[in-house]
Every structure is written in structure tokens, then in C-alpha cells.
Amino acid sequence: MREKLIRPLIAGNWKMYKTPSEAEDFARELREIPKFDDRDILVCPPFTAIAKVRKVLDQTGIFVGAQNVYPAEEGAFTGEISPKMIKEAGAQYVICGHSERRQIFNEDDEFISKKVKIVLQYGMIPILCVGETLMQNEAGETFNVVEAQLKTGLKKVSDNEIKNVVIAYEPVWAIGTGKNATPQQAQTVHSFIRKILKEMFGDIASSIRILYGGSVKPENIDQLMAEQDINGVLVGGASLKIDSFSRIIGFNKNH
Numbered sequence: 001m002r003e004k005l006i007r008p009l010i011a012g013n014w015k016m017y018k019t020p021s022e023a024e025d026f027a028r029e030l031r032e033i034p035k036f037d038d039r040d041i042l043v044c045p046p047f048t049a050i051a052k053v054r055k056v057l058d059q060t061g062i063f064v065g066a067q068n069v070y071p072a073e074e075g076a077f078t079g080e081i082s083p084k085m086i087k088e089a090g091a092q093y094v095i096c097g098h099s100e101r102r103q104i105f106n107e108d109d110e111f112i113s114k115k116v117k118i119v120l121q122y123g124m125i126p127i128l129c130v131g132e133t134l135m136q137n138e139a140g141e142t143f144n145v146v147e148a149q150l151k152t153g154l155k156k157v158s159d160n161e162i163k164n165v166v167i168a169y170e171p172v173w174a175i176g177t178g179k180n181a182t183p184q185q186a187q188t189v190h191s192f193i194r195k196i197l198k199e200m201f202g203d204i205a206s207s208i209r210i211l212y213g214g215s216v217k218p219e220n221i222d223q224l225m226a227e228q229d230i231n232g233v234l235v236g237g238a239s240l241k242i243d244s245f246s247r248i249i250g251f252n253k254n255h
Contacts, residue, residue, distance in 0.1 A: 012239025054090025174214030
């Protein structure tokens with residue numbers, strides 16, 4: 001197998017967990033874990049904790065991101081958060097179109113594409129999430145669904161901007177269910193994503209990071225990261241505890 005040249009990204013999505021003080025405590029623990037110079041680490045706390053976590057992690061090389069954004073600079077959008085706000089709070093990455101936003105809040109590809117574009121305009125890195133439901137998976141529609149989500153989600157992105165985009169493949173049926181795609185299943189979809197990116201943007205596709213998300217655990221991280229087109233992971237529940245998250249951060253793909 002040829003050696004990967006893409007720098008891996010290990011991203012923790014804390015979802016609606018951790019108050020500002022809990023997040024601050026966790027960030028202090030994170031600061032003490034062993035450092036690796038061949039991978040990037042990212043945590044995405046709730047909006048209310050971004051500034052505190054960024055302050056604690058300053059100078060550590062660990063990145064901080066937001067879990068969502070509203071695609072407008074400001075306005076009468078009660079309860080929403082603008083890119084300007086999260087950037088000033090310290091966010092460097094933004095998750096766009098997480099499956100929970102799609103499923104629970106009915107966000108469509110068109111709306112998500114606006115988020116991706118505005119995140120780029122504000123100099124942050126969007127993580128565009130794509131993936132199929134169990135019903136779509138069982139109907140053999142995985143590739144069609146993922147292709148449509150990619151093509152619409154990235155349609156406003158220029159050839160120059162795509163190098164600053166991260167893709168995350170999350171099979172919806174594997175999120176929080178304890179089920180997970182096998183490393184080989186994930187690799188098959190990641191390879192397909194890379195092919196679509198190449199069709200859309202040319203050779204730059206070979207350097208775009210494609211993360212896997214969906215019940216990532218200490219038990220499966222080494223096998224996932226051994227696959228050619230898996231360039232990192234988007235971790236949910238296992239990123240909330242320091243022991244499991246530090247083991248995932250410390251993956252050994254040659255294990």
C-alpha cells in the first residue's frame with residue numbers, strides 16, 4: 001500500500017454536552033496528553049464554550065471549532081449564531097451539515113452549501129458532512145446520496161477554496177448506534193468521494209482530507225486509519241472522555 005501523504009485530522013464533536021466550566025476542565029486535561037507532530041487535533045465544543053476552550057488550548061497546536069453556523073453575517077435570526085461571532089470566539093473550523101442537523105432540523109443540501117461558502121469567506125475551514133440513512137443504505141443508494149450531497153454542498157466552492165475544505169463521511173445508521181461501517185466499507189465510500197472530488201476539482205482532490213464519522217472508538221481507530229482514503233475521524237461520544245479520546249488521538253495505523 002502506498003504511504004499516505006495527507007496529514008490526518010482527529011476531530012471531536014462534543015454535541016450538546018459540557019457546560020463552559022466542564023469544557024474548560026476537559027480542555028485542561030487535553031492539554032496534558034502526549035503530543036504528535038504528524039497529525040492535527042480538533043475539538044468542537046458547544047457555542048457557549050468555544051472562547052474558554054480556545055483560551056485554554058492556546059499555544060498547544062490543538063484546534064477549536066464550532067458545531068454549526070447560520071449562513072448570514074448578522075440579522076433578525078433569533079437563536080442563531082453567525083460566522084463573525086464564532087470566528088471572534090475562537091473557532092477555526094466549522095462542522096456543516098452534520099447528519100443530526102439534516103435529520104432533526106431538516107437542513108437540506110442547498111442550505112448547507114451556503115454554510116460551507118460563508119465559513120470559507122470568513123477564513124475558517126468547513127467540515128462538510130455527507131452520508132446515507134439506513135433505509136438508503138439498504139436500498140443500495142449510498143453512492144447516489146453521497147454524490148448528490150457533495151455536488152450540491154460544494155457547488156459554491158471555487159477550485160482555489162476547495163483545498164481549505166474537509167469532508168466527513170458519516171453513515172447515519174452508524175452514529176450513536178454502536179454499529180459502525182467496517183474499515184473496508186468506509187474505505188469504499190471514501191474512495192468514491194475522492195473520485196467525485198476529482199471529477200469536480202481535478203488533481204487537488206488527492207490532498208483533500210476525508211474523515212470517517214460513525215461510532216469511532218478506541219477499538220476500531222487503528223484499523224480505520226490504516227485505510228488509504230481515511231484521513232482522520234469525526235468522533236462523537238468517545239471524544240467526551242479523556243481516556244478514549246487520547247487513545248483515538250494516539251492511533252497507530254500500523255498496529
